[in-house]
Amino acid sequence: MGRVSRRAFAVAALSAFTMMPPASAAPRTGAAPDGRGGGRAASQMRGVWLATVANRDWPSKPGLSASQQRSELLTHLDTAVRHRLNTVFFQVRPTADALWPSPWEPWSHYLTGTQGKDPGWDPLGTAVEEAHARGLQLHAWFNPYRVAGHADPARLAASHPARRNPDWVVTYGGKLYYNPGLPEVRAFVQDAMLDAVAKYPVDGVHFDDYFYPYPVAGQAFDDDAAYREHGGGFADRAAWRRDNIDRLVRETAERVKRARPNADFGISPFGVWRNKATDALGSDTRAGVQTYDDLHADTRTWVREGWIDYIIPQLYWNIGFAAADYAKLLPWWAEVARGSRTRLYVGEALYKAGDPAQPPAWQETAELSRHLTLAERHAQVRGHVFFAARDVAADRIGAMARVVDDHYGQPARPPR
Numbered sequence: 001m002g003r004v005s006r007r008a009f010a011v012a013a014l015s016a017f018t019m020m021p022p023a024s025a026a027p028r029t030g031a032a033p034d035g036r037g038g039g040r041a042a043s044q045m046r047g048v049w050l051a052t053v054a055n056r057d058w059p060s061k062p063g064l065s066a067s068q069q070r071s072e073l074l075t076h077l078d079t080a081v082r083h084r085l086n087t088v089f090f091q092v093r094p095t096a097d098a099l100w101p102s103p104w105e106p107w108s109h110y111l112t113g114t115q116g117k118d119p120g121w122d123p124l125g126t127a128v129e130e131a132h133a134r135g136l137q138l139h140a141w142f143n144p145y146r147v148a149g150h151a152d153p154a155r156l157a158a159s160h161p162a163r164r165n166p167d168w169v170v171t172y173g174g175k176l177y178y179n180p181g182l183p184e185v186r187a188f189v190q191d192a193m194l195d196a197v198a199k200y201p202v203d204g205v206h207f208d209d210y211f212y213p214y215p216v217a218g219q220a221f222d223d224d225a226a227y228r229e230h231g232g233g234f235a236d237r238a239a240w241r242r243d244n245i246d247r248l249v250r251e252t253a254e255r256v257k258r259a260r261p262n263a264d265f266g267i268s269p270f271g272v273w274r275n276k277a278t279d280a281l282g283s284d285t286r287a288g289v290q291t292y293d294d295l296h297a298d299t300r301t302w303v304r305e306g307w308i309d310y311i312i313p314q315l316y317w318n319i320g321f322a323a324a325d326y327a328k329l330l331p332w333w334a335e336v337a338r339g340s341r342t343r344l345y346v347g348e349a350l351y352k353a354g355d356p357a358q359p360p361a362w363q364e365t366a367e368l369s370r371h372l373t374l375a376e377r378h379a380q381v382r383g384h385v386f387f388a389a390r391d392v393a394a395d396r397i398g399a400m401a402r403v404v405d406d407h408y409g410q411p412a413r414p415p416r
Contacts, residue, residue: 044412045310045345045383047087048080048392049141049268052110053094054149057389062113066120069111073123074130076389081134083392083400084408088131089206089268089385092124092196093142095149096162096178096189100124100199104192106157116157128200137414139204139264142193144248145185146210147176161188170223173216180212180244180296181226190252197259203414204264205256209314211245211297214289241296250307264416266310268347268385269299271317271329273336283332285324306341312385316349318361319370326371334378343382343415346375350386354396368399369406382415 051057058076059069080088092099097108097115100123106116111123124140131138147162148155151171156162162169162176168188170179178185197205212221227237234240249267256265274282274290281300282290291297302308313333317324330346337344348371352362361367375381386392392400 042410042412043382043415045087045343045385045414046085046408046412047089047139047312047345047383047385047414048085048389049089049385049387050076050091050389051094051387052091052099052108053143055110059111062110069119069123070121070126073127076393077127077130077134077136079389079393080136083404084411085386085392086135086412086414087137087139087203087385088127088389089139089141089204090124090127090131091141091143093193094146095143096147096160096192098192098196100196102192102195104161104188104195106160116159124196124200128202132201137203139206139266140193140196140200140202141206141208142196143208143210144189144193145178145180146213147178149175151176170221172213172221173219175213177213177221179223179226180248181223181230181241183230186244186248186251190248190255193252194255194259197256197263202260202263204266204309205252206265207249207252207267209268209270209291209295209297211248211295212241213295215294238293238296242292242298245295245297246301246307249302253307253309264309266308266312266343266345267299267302268312268314269297270295271313271315271333271347272324273298273300283324284328286322287324300336303336303340303342303344308342310343310345310382311337312345312347314347314349314387315371316347316352316387318352318359318367319374320361321359327374330371330374330381331378334380337380344380345383345385346371346381348384348386350391350400351388353391353399363397365398365402369402372403372407383412 055061059072094108096105098105099108107118109115111119128138147169151174153163168178168182168185170177178189227240231240253265256263270289270291272283272285272287272290274292275285275287276282278290291299303311315326315329317326319327333344348368352358353368355362372384395401
């Protein structure tokens with residue numbers, strides 16, 4: 001995911017609707033038997049995404065010295081501990097590159113400013129070691145198919161696989177992507193990602209919301225040749241594309257378990273599978289993007305079939321938002337997870353709290369705390385993950401502090 005653009009997508013994906021009045025402030029929770037509020041410690045996901053794409057969270061800019069980068073990384077881990085979080089989702093493959101010494105792909109340019117240049121240290125190895133030393137779990141976060149945030153292959157490192165295999169690449173929306181419809185691409189991206197899983201004792205493997213790219217008006221994702229070669233037997237191109245992504249998910253899950261049996265595999269999709277107007281099984285939403293139709297990601301099936309260990313839908317809207325109401329999406333996802341082996345965590349838009357460009361509800365310190373209070377009504381919700389690390393540290397209007405005060409009175413271990 002590049003999480004920078006995905007947030008913009010999450011906002012742009014919704015048509016402009018009149019806002020409903022924000023919900024009234026929820027009362028602060030007291031001690032609870034599950035460890036929320038002031039109760040005893042419990043099993044509960046309390047996570048944070050640490051984004052590296054475009055230097056969103058870390059490092060603060062490319063070209064810092066190894067010691068400066070390391071110091072900034074450790075500060076983020078310490079900040080997570082201070083807020084009683086227990087899991088960090090560390091983005092280690094933001095754009096078909098690597099934050100570890102990989103034989104498959106070049107070093108990320110977000111480290112040094114030059115793709116392929118050795119930063120002089122091992123960020124992923126350090127992150128795993130230092131997270132564990134602090135009692136944190138570390139999930140390695142990968143973006144499977146994004147190659148670059150630009151459309152010029154010549155800007156990639158000379159050794160980049162996308163330059164050696166130009167037929168793997170599709171230019172779309174001014175960016176470069178690997179083509180998910182090619183079996184050799186699917187095998188390659190798994191090999192590249194599993195290299196890190198085999199080398200480091202990560203606690204989890206994590207994908208974000210980018211599969212087929214978000215729609216760009218007036219443009220088509222050119223996979224005609226791949227569809228002609230591999231699309232036989234499918235009702236239409238959309239069904240074939242969904243099968244490509246299903247295969248990626250199932251195969252990655254199997255390979256993660258073989259490489260590191262105790263590691264979890266999970267995904268954080270855009271929060272709307274399908275609108276009810278499109279599909280009776282869908283949510284009571286009016287989102288402009290539906291993962292099933294637009295990203296060809298059948299997220300509901302992944303949960304119901306138990307292909308993944310956890311799912312973190314990005315429910316990045318406030319309570320009462322007309323097009324995608326948090327208070328309606330939360331129970332919809334809880335029902336999807338009911339009876340499944342897949343654990344449900346909820347992705348929370350901490351980055352919106354106090355942003356003057358956001359609706360009035362996000363100017364209220366208690367909005368995020370109200371989300372967690374609602375979630376306490378649903379046994380299927382096993383915790384929350386906050387976007388993102390920079391915002392946990394800044395805590396513009398004290399929304400994160402309010403969450404900690406109201407809900408994280410005691411430490412908690414992640415669910416297993």
